[in-house]
Amino acid sequence: MYDDNPTLRGMGDKVVNEALQGQVYGAPEVLDRPAARQFYIESYGCQMNFSDSEIVASILGEAGYGPTRDLEAADLILINTCSIREKAEDTVRKRLRVFDKVKRRRPGTLVGVLGCMAERLKAKFLEEEKLVDLVVGPDAYRDLPNLVAGAEEGDKGVNVFLSREETYADINPLRLQSNGVTAFISIMRGCDNMCSFCVVPYTRGRERSRSAYSIVAEATDLFDRGFREVTLLGQNVDSYKWVNPESAGVLTFAELLRLTAAVHPDLRIRFSTSHPKDITDEVLYAMRDHRNICKYIHLPVQSGNSRILELMNRTYDREWYLRKIDRIYEILPDCAISSDVITGFCTETDEEHRETLSMIDYARYSMSYMFYYSERPGTPAARKLTDDVPLAVKKRRLQEIIDLQTGISHELNQCDIGKTFRVLIEGESKRSAMDWKGRNSQNKMVIFAKTGHHQPGNYVNVRITEATSATLLGELLEA
Ligand code: SAH
Numbered sequence: 001m002y003d004d005n006p007t008l009r010g011m012g013d014k015v016v017n018e019a020l021q022g023q024v025y026g027a028p029e030v031l032d033r034p035a036a037r038q039f040y041i042e043s044y045g046c047q048m049n050f051s052d053s054e055i056v057a058s059i060l061g062e063a064g065y066g067p068t069r070d071l072e073a074a075d076l077i078l079i080n081t082c083s084i085r086e087k088a089e090d091t092v093r094k095r096l097r098v099f100d101k102v103k104r105r106r107p108g109t110l111v112g113v114l115g116c117m118a119e120r121l122k123a124k125f126l127e128e129e130k131l132v133d134l135v136v137g138p139d140a141y142r143d144l145p146n147l148v149a150g151a152e153e154g155d156k157g158v159n160v161f162l163s164r165e166e167t168y169a170d171i172n173p174l175r176l177q178s179n180g181v182t183a184f185i186s187i188m189r190g191c192d193n194m195c196s197f198c199v200v201p202y203t204r205g206r207e208r209s210r211s212a213y214s215i216v217a218e219a220t221d222l223f224d225r226g227f228r229e230v231t232l233l234g235q236n237v238d239s240y241k242w243v244n245p246e247s248a249g250v251l252t253f254a255e256l257l258r259l260t261a262a263v264h265p266d267l268r269i270r271f272s273t274s275h276p277k278d279i280t281d282e283v284l285y286a287m288r289d290h291r292n293i294c295k296y297i298h299l300p301v302q303s304g305n306s307r308i309l310e311l312m313n314r315t316y317d318r319e320w321y322l323r324k325i326d327r328i329y330e331i332l333p334d335c336a337i338s339s340d341v342i343t344g345f346c347t348e349t350d351e352e353h354r355e356t357l358s359m360i361d362y363a364r365y366s367m368s369y370m371f372y373y374s375e376r377p378g379t380p381a382a383r384k385l386t387d388d389v390p391l392a393v394k395k396r397r398l399q400e401i402i403d404l405q406t407g408i409s410h411e412l413n414q415c416d417i418g419k420t421f422r423v424l425i426e427g428e429s430k431r432s433a434m435d436w437k438g439r440n441s442q443n444k445m446v447i448f449a450k451t452g453h454h455q456p457g458n459y460v461n462v463r464i465t466e467a468t469s470a471t472l473l474g475e476l477l478e479a
Pocket residue numbers: 012084085197198199200234235236273274275300302340341342371372373374375376
């Protein structure tokens with residue numbers, strides 16, 4: 001299997017990046033200034049966290065800190081954490097053990113915990129992990145230079161204040177680990193959706209939307225600097241709602257999509273995540289009308305059974321979701337849909353689990369992120385429901401879902417053989433310097449031999465000749 005597999009990217013408990021694997025892109029004034037001190041940052045969890053790390057890097061850059069990829073050389077070690085499942089938190093604690101050792105060897109090195117786990121555990125972190133100097137929640141990053149200065153004087157710093165307004169709209173993120181072609185733009189923060197299993201509303205606070213002007217300006221700036229794809233990020237992008245202070249008019253997500261698509265026809269637009277209850281026909285029409293809005297929707301179902309969906313407080317049932325899938329394929333016949341699935345949620349029976357399997361079959365997901373349920377302290381499910389499905393059963397159901405999804409992905413990818421796709425080249429394939437990798441509109445990774453004089457950031461036509469469940473292989477057609 002190829003390392004370029006997009007399904008291995010960006011979710012929950014997987015370790016996703018080692019800091020700064022690629023180049024760093026940022027405001028020249030930040031990059032040109034010689035950094036007196038250096039920070040190292042590692043990010044875990046969802047794309048929002050990766051995007052936040054770029055905001056943190058920009059704030060620290062302004063304060064005179066430069067990024068390093070060398071843990072041993074860092075004056076400040078930061079870990080941007082995730083709380084979504086227990087395993088995600090375990091991973092963070094393991095990394096803290098490693099940082100502890102660095103700190104012992106190099107006294108004076110500061111260690112800071114950022115993100116969702118910082119928000120969930122707050123000052124408790126300092127009691128549990130003695131060597132942590134800073135605990136900073138997702139809405140308090142502007143305070144980092146202050147807190148770091150205090151910590152340099154020996155004062156441990158905690159700021160986990162959650163804001164109703166903060167969107168970091170004015171901060172130009174320092175693009176860490178960037179391929180120079182694709183970038184994230186955070187369009188909103190927080191979540192008001194209270195899904196009973198989920199810790200995010202507690203770690204990220206209330207939902208708020210960022211100014212459409214600043215989003216379009218960021219997309220334009222990225223395009224001017226050579227980027228060719230932006231992903232608009234939020235926990236629930238379809239509930240984006242921005243009130244223009246000048247006109248008092250309300251701008252919806254569908255309108256924001258049209259505005260960003262108009263930046264340039266060669267700038268691809270993606271977005272994540274959509275909540276099935278909020279995605280409207282207007283969003284689907286915007287996707288249909290603009291070729292540069294990618295035909296791909298991540299539409300997490302969580303469960304295919306209506307009783308479980310109700311316990312999860314997802315606010316839609318099986319029938320409603322099925323109709324949504326029909327509607328998407330009706331308006332966008334070539335759209336790929338992907339999903340998130342949780343197995344073994346409280347009281348789930350085998351029969352109810354089979355409804356999730358049949359949902360996956362019906363929806364023909366191109367891929368899914370699949371998890372077994374992990375109870376999170378303080379969530380409605382932890383307070384009101386019993387986590388009573390034995391671990392072995394959760395895992396068996398998860399395996400059944402993974403097997404089914406892998407088969408469907410394989411089948412769908414086989415159907416792509418012979419088709420020609422417009423692919424945006426993202427860089428060299430990890431497996432071979434002779435090959436390019438890029439993605440088609442449907443978000444499928446395509447690998448093909450380098451011929452001609454193409455560069456990352458170019459669009460090329462590729463005819464698919466082979467396919468696995470995760471990757472399409474093809475040959476470049478000279479345009
Ligand atoms: N906002 C997104 C999801 C963010 S969390 C949405 O609403 O779809 C990413 C995924 O992690 C969720 O979709 C869910 O499938 C999974 N997840 C969240 N909490 C979980 C838990 N307690 N146990 C297992 N998986 C969980």
